[in-house]
Amino acid sequence: MGEFELIRRYFLPLARQQTARSLILGPGDDCAIQHIPAGRDLVFSMDTLVEGVHFPRNYRPDYLGWRALAVAASDLAAMGADPECFTLALTMPAADEQWLAGFAGGLRSASNAFGMALAGGDTTSGPLTLTLQVHGTVEHGAAIRRAGARPGDLVAVSGTLGDAGAALDYLDEASPSPDVTALLDRYHSPRPRLALGSAVRGIASAAVDISDGLLADLGHILEASDVGASIDSARLPVSPHLKRLKGDAALDYALRSGDDYELCLTIPAECWRNAPDAVRKKLSVIGTVESPPGLILDGKPCGADAGFDHFRSRP
Amino acid sequence: MGEFELIRRYFLPLARQQTARSLILGPGDDCAIQHIPAGRDLVFSMDTLVEGVHFPRNYRPDYLGWRALAVAASDLAAMGADPECFTLALTMPAADEQWLAGFAGGLRSASNAFGMALAGGDTTSGPLTLTLQVHGTVEHGAAIRRAGARPGDLVAVSGTLGDAGAALDYLDEASPSPDVTALLDRYHSPRPRLALGSAVRGIASAAVDISDGLLADLGHILEASDVGASIDSARLPVSPHLKRLKGDAALDYALRSGDDYELCLTIPAECWRNAPDAVRKKLSVIGTVESPPGLILDGKPCGADAGFDHFRSRP
Structure with missing residues (x-):
């Protein structure tokens, strides 16, 4: 299965299922587009998880999917920001469908729990590494530093x-x-x-x-x-x-x-x-x-x- | 040299040197904060480069630094968006100062050329992989899809x-x-x-x-x-x-x-x-x-x- 088909099957549902209050354009174009309401600022943070460093080798993919979004969203909590959406860069050695189904399932649970839609990202071939960027918003000047x-x-x-x-x-x-x-x-x-x-x-x-x-x-x-x-x-x-x-x-x-x-x-x-x-x-x-x-x-x-x-x- | 010292030495100058028109808070907190002017939307894209897949092994670090931001910024060009800032997730096997100096130099050149400030990111230990997310803005409804x-x-x-x-x-x-x-x-x-x-x-x-x-x-x-x-x-x-x-x-x-x-x-x-x-x-x-x-x-x-x-x- 090719990269585009993989994205379609496992990740596009994560973009669609959420009522992304502020997401104008989700995955599938060169960029995503987010509307930031007047008077609010964008709050964002990027986190990487590397296999064997931040999680054990052969870690259960559903745990990993949840953990990846939870860990990144925690930075929004620390700023007092309201969560909106996230991007995912998934690097993996091969397109293993069983692994992907488990991973997407855990990620979907977290996406539902935190009310965050998938906005875009990249899938590439290489050693198992995930980078997520989470986006939230907060009233201008109200973020906790x-x-x-x-x-x-x-x-x-x-x-x-x-x-x-x-x-x-x-x-x-x-x-x-x-x-x-x-x-x-x-x-x-x-x-x-x-x-x-x-x-x-x-x-x-x-x-x-x-x-x-x-x-x-x-x-x-x-x-x-x-x-x-x-x-x-x-x-x-x-x-x-x-x-x-x-x-x-x-x-x-x-x-x-x-x-x-x-x-x-x-x-x-x-x-x-x-x-x-x-x-x-x-x-x-x-x-x-x-x-x-x-x-x-x-x-x-x-x-x-x-x-x-x-x-x-x-x- | 520890992670925090590395970030300070090589990457914080990239955050400071740009007049980031819209960046309210750059690296160093749990999140960065970007102001999106009223009437404009946030346009963003994430790209990953894996050693041995997207660039050759032992690739010159200054080339890599330029390439990484250029490739990601190209997605903003494809939407007709005006570039603003970027985040960098850098995963590397070891904190090699000579490599980092070269990489940061190439990244700085690109950052200057495209007028994009470093807003935040993550540095981790693992196989050489870079994920960048670029942020631009465009008048509401004017992005080219x-x-x-x-x-x-x-x-x-x-x-x-x-x-x-x-x-x-x-x-x-x-x-x-x-x-x-x-x-x-x-x-x-x-x-x-x-x-x-x-x-x-x-x-x-x-x-x-x-x-x-x-x-x-x-x-x-x-x-x-x-x-x-x-x-x-x-x-x-x-x-x-x-x-x-x-x-x-x-x-x-x-x-x-x-x-x-x-x-x-x-x-x-x-x-x-x-x-x-x-x-x-x-x-x-x-x-x-x-x-x-x-x-x-x-x-x-x-x-x-x-x-x-x-x-x-x-x-």
Whole structure:
């Protein structure tokens, strides 16, 4: 089957099924065309997943399809942007129909869940690599940036941390326990915090999604905002699954492992007090932004630069 | 050197040097932000280049940097869109500083030449693969689509065809002749027809860029427009270099080989008569759009589907 036929069969349905509010022209021409409503800005981010680096070899294609869009959409959540559409560059060694059907199925589920239509892309032959670009929109000036944290702001995170990173220890389990299954679900099916990101516009002063680990990603906020922070490890949200499986080591996963795709926010104290209950109950306050640069963990200085680095982490 | 330091050193200057008319926030946050002026639409396209598939192994990194942006920007030209900015996903086996300096240099030249700022992207570790997404804008409704060709329209192409495809036969020449050098330049340094694409808005009824070969790409217009065309091979623009090097075979390169990144347009006859001289002299009329589907070459039916297909062309 040729490239054009492949695109038609597996990917065009992903373009059609969504009511793409803003997509004027989808796949099939030299370019796609998106209408950005007056008063709103385009918010976009590009993410690459390489086989053997960002996901295991022979990874289930339906998991990969979901994961690829979820991971990319998480960056929209971190800006408080409303998701609109995405492009997909799929490089694969051969046009394996069974693999493609599985991959397109996972991608379709994510596309439905996040309300994002496929706008275009490219399919090429080569080592399995995916690059997605996600497009969202936000009212002019309302995007939440990394650089907005100010001393006195609270530091808060959504959900629980460390589960997806710990799941890597169990990927090959033949009959996983319920606790392991819960962690594996966090790794295979990350759920970007799109609704929460949108809900904290006007509340959060800065935001980042936790892809490389809390310390590393909070570090990006601190660096961009030229501030420091003090974190209380006892307040880190850790799931009962992770606690039971990893005991005292759970904290280390929560601080340093990536792939959770939760949000880390800074919030001015008065905004926190006035925030809707629906927002407050989705967040755990774990510390405070402070003037001196650097990260203090339980009263002691702590290297913020401790997450996943695609080049430094290689032998 | 870590990923973040690499990005800072080689790619951030590409974000800063351009006066990005519409870029509100460039690289360094979770997303970039682009302002689309009221009354204009976003036009975007994604292209992947894989080492050993779309460019030779150990290809000169400065050529690659130029080529990558030129090839992607050519899709904007084919829509008549004005270029604005681009994103880059760069997957590479190792962070080789010499390679990166060369690559960033070529990319910077193209970025300057086309007036496009780097808006964001991703750098990852893996087999050498590049995905670029280019962003342009166009007045609402003014983009030139593939589906607009009507019977009676003229078929026209820009520049000369076949040079870049023929260059592939000479990539390893140690001391290339002037004719070979001219072809190699077409392959290494494609010049997307951005100004021409912009100039034929309101003149051309359909457009495509010639990346996979004239027959294949014109075929895309015919299929999208549900029409056919008749082409006169004697009117195909072929360079003196290609004629001297390939003799009678030059025509086959002009019809079937890709990588030229010229434009193929259909133009209503009255629009052609009224077109500015500056536009007319950049184009060669090679045939006519006709009602019956299919492509007629010198009076005989001809398979349009004869270009480069990333999967079918593999053994």
